[in-house]
Amino acid sequence: MTKQQLIEMMEANELQFEEIAKNIWEHPQLGYNETYASTLQQDTLKEAGFRIEANVGNVETAFIAEVGEGHPIVGILGEFDALPGLSQHVQPTKSPIVDNGPGHGCGHNLLGTAGVEAAIHLKTYMEEHQIKGTLRYYGCSAEELLSGKTFMARAGVFDDLDVVYTWHPGSVAMTTNLSMQALSGVEFHFFGRTAHAAAAPHLGRSALDAVELTNVGANYLREHVPDGSRIHYQITNGGQAPNVVPDKASVFYFLRGKNRAEVDDLLRRMKLVAEGAAMMTETRVEVVITAGCYDTLPNMTLNESMYENAQLLKPITYTAEEQAFAKTLQQNIEPSVVNGSKNATSATRYSTRWRFNFRILSYSANVPHDDAGFFGYWRRIVDYTDGTSNDRLRARFCAATHMASNCFIRFFYWDEGHAQCRSNYGTFCFRCFYNASNY
Numbered sequence: 559m560t561k562q563q564l565i566e567m568m569e570a571n572e573l574q575f576e577e578i579a580k581n582i583w584e585h586p587q588l589g590y591n592e593t594y595a596s597t598l599q600q601d602t603l604k605e606a607g608f609r610i611e612a613n614v615g616n617v618e619t620a621f622i623a624e625v626g627e628g629h630p631i632v633g634i635l636g637e638f639d640a641l642p643g644l645s646q647h648v649q650p651t652k653s654p655i656v657d658n659g660p661g662h663g664c665g666h667n668l669l670g671t672a673g674v675e676a677a678i679h680l681k682t683y684m685e686e687h688q689i690k691g692t693l694r695y696y697g698c699s700a701e702e703l704l705s706g707k708t709f710m711a712r713a714g715v716f717d718d719l720d721v722v723y724t725w726h727p728g729s730v731a732m733t734t735n736l737s738m739q740a741l742s743g744v745e746f747h748f749f750g751r752t753a754h755a756a757a758a759p760h761l762g763r764s765a766l767d768a769v770e771l772t773n774v775g776a777n778y779l780r781e782h783v784p785d786g787s788r789i790h791y792q793i794t795n796g797g798q799a800p801n802v803v804p805d806k807a808s809v810f811y812f813l814r815g816k817n818r819a820e821v822d823d824l825l826r827r828m829k830l831v832a833e834g835a836a837m838m839t840e841t842r843v844e845v846v847i848t849a850g851c852y853d854t855l856p857n858m859t860l861n862e863s864m865y866e867n868a869q870l871l872k873p874i875t876y877t878a879e880e881q882a883f884a885k886t887l888q889q890n891i892e893p894s895v896v897n898g899s900k901n902a903t904s905a906t907r908y909s910t911r912w913r914f915n916f917r918i919l920s921y922s923a924n925v926p927h928d929d930a931g932f933f934g935y936w937r938r939i940v941d942y943t944d945g946t947s948n949d950r951l952r953a954r955f956c957a958a959t960h961m962a963s964n965c966f967i968r969f970f971y972w973d974e975g976h977a978q979c980r981s982n983y984g985t986f987c988f989r990c991f992y993n994a995s996n997y
């Protein structure tokens with residue numbers, strides 16, 4: 559079988575995977591709860607002859623499907639979680655199926671499915687050519703929450719990989735070795751003393767005041783952090799009622815920076831801000847780290863190899879109906895947003911800060927994309943930095959990513975899939991998704 563024949567075989571079987579992607583789109587579930595997609599993909603891979611290991615890293619929806627044995631061990635990453643509030647009928651204007659319900663706005667229904675498609679066809683290819691080695695599909699939970707692969711890395715399931723591939727849906731077919739930001743997720747929980755807010759406010763010590771002062775401190779901190787840092791937050795608990803001084807309040811932060819060291823320092827400084835707020839309000843603060851990721855490490859060799867292979871694929875074409883759909887979609891976006899997105903895209907493309915080096919394989923010439931949506935994705939892999947011990951789980955990946963807007967694309971790369979677990983964690987709680995006692 560030649561590479562060309564492999565591609566033809568995939569095209570011939572495309573319908574099955576279109577169906578899977580559509581089914582997942584129609585059953586959107588948030589991170590850690592993607593039972594529908596996870597089961598469907600497991601069943602599909604099992605039927606194709608893969609060995610399945612479920613409940614990886616104690617995450618119910620995370621799994622591994624494997625064939626072959628020994629090295630090289632080649633992995634393919636797939637994801638399938640939806641985003642909150644993106645429930646949507648199939649139409650180019652906003653129309654939720656369920657108000658505030660989850661939906662697939664980031665294409666993860668395609669992301670995982672294409673990985674399954676790739677794994678199944680590569681298995682056939684390996685068998686026909688009697689290629690030795692192991693092929694593994696990783697069904698990864700909770701990509702949108704930045705933390706699903708962390709649990710998998712902690713379980714050591716990336717340790718023996720030689721290479722691992724991934725991709726993300728987008729409007730352009732391209733390869734890229736874009737490096738993406740490091741991140742920490744941290745939640746500050748404040749504890750004070752409740753009191754009647756009108757009758758005896760002097761007896762209260764407001765945990766909400768501490769949250770607000772933390773946010774004020776963070777907003778002053780912004781001026782004095784390295785360029786490109788990002789600090790964003792959500793108040794996850796602001797108390798129960800205006801007439802009750804809240805004794806409990808929480809705020810959840812994402813901190814981003816160009817590398818791990820910058821984010822570690824940002825985290826250190828934010829902890830000081832929160833401690834200061836606690837001191838000012840005579841409350842107490844507990845710090846819970848919810849996620850931690852390294853920046854990606856680009857790998858030009860893999861990128862070049864993927865670019866060469868991906869050129870064998872036909873350009874993407876769209877039907878008149880699909881083009882009309884896209885045009886209406888675009889008309890419904892505020893023009894300044896389209897322009898802003900276009901500018902950001904161009905700026906990123908030529909920015910050395912991002913070590914950006916993508917290569918476009920094909921624009922779909924007839925679709926009015928306006929360069930707008932080329933790469934709305936950042937890597938969020940697999941590192942959990944414990945707030946107190948500095949121990950780390952880490953997997954360093956490179957995203958040489960092949961993207962295509964026609965759903966199914968076959969090759970993708972991350973390099974150095976060497977996850978190393980060097981510690982055990984006593985407790986870990988990802989907000990309400992996990993019972994801390996499980997970890």
Ligand SMILES: [Zn+2]
Pocket residue numbers: 664665666726935
């Ligand atoms: Zn995504």
